[in-house]
Amino acid sequence: MKKMRVIYGCAVLMLIWLLSGFLRHSPSSFAGSYADSFPQPAHFPRPVYDLSKNQYNKTKVALGRRLFYDGTLSKNGTVSCGTCHIQASAFSHHGHRLSHGIFDSLGTRNAPALQNLAWATSFMWDGGVNDLDLQPLVPISSHVEMGESVEAVVNKIKQDAYYPTYFYAAFGNREITTARVMQALSMFMSTMVSANSKYDQVIRKEGIAFTPEESTGYTLFKNKCAPCHSEPFFTDFSFRNNGLYPYSQDFGRMGVTSQPADKYRFKVPSLRNIFLTAPYMHDGRFKDIDQVLEHYAAGVQLTDNIDPLLLQSSGRTGLPLSNTDRSALKAFLHTLTDTSFTNNPKLGEVNICPQCIRY
Amino acid sequence: MRLTTRKFLPLLLTGLLAGAASTAQVLLRLDHRVGKQPLVLDSIGYRMPAGDSLTISLLQYYISNIELIRANGERYVIPKKESFFLVKEQADSTKTIALPVPEGTYSAISFLVGVDSVTSTLGIGERKGVLDPGRDMAAGESMYWTWNSGYIFFKLEGASPAIPADATGFRQFEFHIGGYGGYNSPTINNIRRVTVRLPAKEPLQVSAAKKAIVHLQFDVLQVLNAVWTIDLKTQHHIMLTPASSRVADNYARGFAYRNVEYQNK
Numbered sequence: 001m002k003k004m005r006v007i008y009g010c011a012v013l014m015l016i017w018l019l020s021g022f023l024r025h026s027p028s029s030f031a032g033s034y035a036d037s038f039p040q041p042a043h044f045p046r047p048v049y050d051l052s053k054n055q056y057n058k059t060k061v062a063l064g065r066r067l068f069y070d071g072t073l074s075k076n077g078t079v080s081c082g083t084c085h086i087q088a089s090a091f092s093h094h095g096h097r098l099s100h101g102i103f104d105s106l107g108t109r110n111a112p113a114l115q116n117l118a119w120a121t122s123f124m125w126d127g128g129v130n131d132l133d134l135q136p137l138v139p140i141s142s143h144v145e146m147g148e149s150v151e152a153v154v155n156k157i158k159q160d161a162y163y164p165t166y167f168y169a170a171f172g173n174r175e176i177t178t179a180r181v182m183q184a185l186s187m188f189m190s191t192m193v194s195a196n197s198k199y200d201q202v203i204r205k206e207g208i209a210f211t212p213e214e215s216t217g218y219t220l221f222k223n224k225c226a227p228c229h230s231e232p233f234f235t236d237f238s239f240r241n242n243g244l245y246p247y248s249q250d251f252g253r254m255g256v257t258s259q260p261a262d263k264y265r266f267k268v269p270s271l272r273n274i275f276l277t278a279p280y281m282h283d284g285r286f287k288d289i290d291q292v293l294e295h296y297a298a299g300v301q302l303t304d305n306i307d308p309l310l311l312q313s314s315g316r317t318g319l320p321l322s323n324t325d326r327s328a329l330k331a332f333l334h335t336l337t338d339t340s341f342t343n344n345p346k347l348g349e350v351n352i353c354p355q356c357i358r359y
Numbered sequence: 360m361r362l363t364t365r366k367f368l369p370l371l372l373t374g375l376l377a378g379a380a381s382t383a384q385v386l387l388r389l390d391h392r393v394g395k396q397p398l399v400l401d402s403i404g405y406r407m408p409a410g411d412s413l414t415i416s417l418l419q420y421y422i423s424n425i426e427l428i429r430a431n432g433e434r435y436v437i438p439k440k441e442s443f444f445l446v447k448e449q450a451d452s453t454k455t456i457a458l459p460v461p462e463g464t465y466s467a468i469s470f471l472v473g474v475d476s477v478t479s480t481l482g483i484g485e486r487k488g489v490l491d492p493g494r495d496m497a498a499g500e501s502m503y504w505t506w507n508s509g510y511i512f513f514k515l516e517g518a519s520p521a522i523p524a525d526a527t528g529f530r531q532f533e534f535h536i537g538g539y540g541g542y543n544s545p546t547i548n549n550i551r552r553v554t555v556r557l558p559a560k561e562p563l564q565v566s567a568a569k570k571a572i573v574h575l576q577f578d579v580l581q582v583l584n585a586v587w588t589i590d591l592k593t594q595h596h597i598m599l600t601p602a603s604s605r606v607a608d609n610y611a612r613g614f615a616y617r618n619v620e621y622q623n624k
């Protein structure tokens with residue numbers, strides 16, 4: 001009798017295990033709990049990214065997420081997009097001035113944070129890419145990042161045991177092309193929306209307020225920083241020379257436009273999640289915010305095309321910042337940290353072991 | 360009344376037929392040369408005007424937005440979707456371009472070397488075939504710049520003893536020319552339209568009865584000196600710099616008419 005009960009108990013447990021397995025691997029679970037429509041924050045404008053050319057669908061998001069975390073996109077399987085774009089640091093490469101790519105190669109610029117990409121008007125520090133759908137081509141084919149040809153990536157994915165099924169789920173048939181790989185990646189990346197920091201909650205009047213020091217910092221910020229780091233993205237997406245000492249021959253935007261007026265101009269980065277994305281600047285030269293503030297207060301160099309906003313009427317460069325100003329600014333910048341973004345389970349690394357995602 | 364109809368009907372029919380003139384296939388055949396000699400990749404037998412020897416290892420370019428022009432100036436524009444070709448010296452079939460053309464007589468052929476700016480900014484879903492930006496990367500034959508979104512219009516690579524040795528001891532040159540004018544701020548525009556005129560006495564006759572093969576030649580030496588002199592000693596790697604526009608001016612002059620060949624069907 002007791003034996004029977006044990007067997008019965010085991011059978012029930014087995015059934016539960018099987019059922020849970022089925023649920024875990026069913027098509028609906030592949031689409032996961034992603035939002036049914038594009039996650040548009042109420043206080044953001046409509047996206048710049050053209051969703052009419054790549055219509056939102058959550059299966060595409062799920063596919064893009066797998067691709068984002070899949071080393072197959074690199075030459076030898078070791079580097080994924082997620083290698084240098086880590087969620088905990090707002091998809092930047094925290095602590096790495098320059099990122100290590102394939103075969104331990106070192107890049108030439110700091111891996112930027114990935115957030116609110118659907119509103120970005122250009123990509124890369126020099127704006128060399130104008131469409132999110134074309135952006136992943138850069139790291140995949142770069143010899144110092146993933147070192148793989150896009151053709152080979154497409155072929156590897158075609159030959160994979162499972163991907164064709166995911167493409168079927170996402171696009172309606174099993175065809176795998178450059179365009180579809182890019183569109184799945186950009187669909188996932190467009191869901192990397194950071195719009196729930198303390199700042200956002202204050203702006204949306206959700207019942208919390210800035211502390212007095214944060215308020216002081218916000219006022220200072222609006223006067224001194226917002227002309228370039230404008231709300232709500234904390235960048236105006238323009239290219240400017242902020243007076244960094246030119247240690248290298250990296251001329252920034254001029255490398256794209258060949259216009260001397262673009263020498264030393266780089267993309268104004270967003271300040272959202274700024275406390276999670278050190279080091280700072282295109283070459284990662286500043287290890288913390290204090291060094292950044294010190295640069296703006298006292299380190300701005302009068303190089304070609306220096307931004308006029310960094311020239312004072314006295315002829316001096318930079319923005320005067322007292323120690324109290326710096327503390328207040330930092331207090332405000334802390335309110336841009338969005339842990340619901342950096343902890344969002346829908347954006348996290350996925351286990352790409354095929355058995356785990358079969359359905 | 361009845362008579363009029365009888366007279367009018369055939370006229371009307373002919374008119375309709377003429378309006379829907381049937382199209383015939385015209386083949387454009389590109390013959391690549393180095394001066395007077397046919398181009399053979401990796402051959403060491405060529406000389407530049409200054410006397411130095413020259414080897415060509417890669418030649419490929421886009422031909423697009425093709426138009427055929429009648430003697431009265433009227434243009435027949437090949438439908439855009441059928442008007443993009445990637446010509447590669449190393450792939451013989453790509454040197455023959457098949458075009459559907461309405462029957463008639465034409466005195467010139469015009470095309471872009473490169474990809475027009477509208478096509479250069481299309482959504483990725485519309486970039487298929489020769490316009491797939493992921494194409495040919497593995498073989499080192501990619502015609503797309505990922506880091507500065509845009510097509511490479513023209514690639515010419517080779518070597519010459521005139522070129523100073525690089526760190527690895529090679530004396531090579533690479534011209535990769537692109538630049539469609541910029542997406543939201545102006546950049547170099549190296550799109551060039553080439554018009555090749557046929558001799559007035561020998562216009563192109565397009566008819567369904569015969570297959571016309573138009574032979575065009577492209578002379579690699581013109582890339583070095585058609586309009587501007589490019590000195591390989593100092594200018595051996597030209598990509599997206601102002602010098603690229605001089606290379607584009609030069610290669611646009613490199614195309615010339617040779618002859619039309621008609622084959623009975």
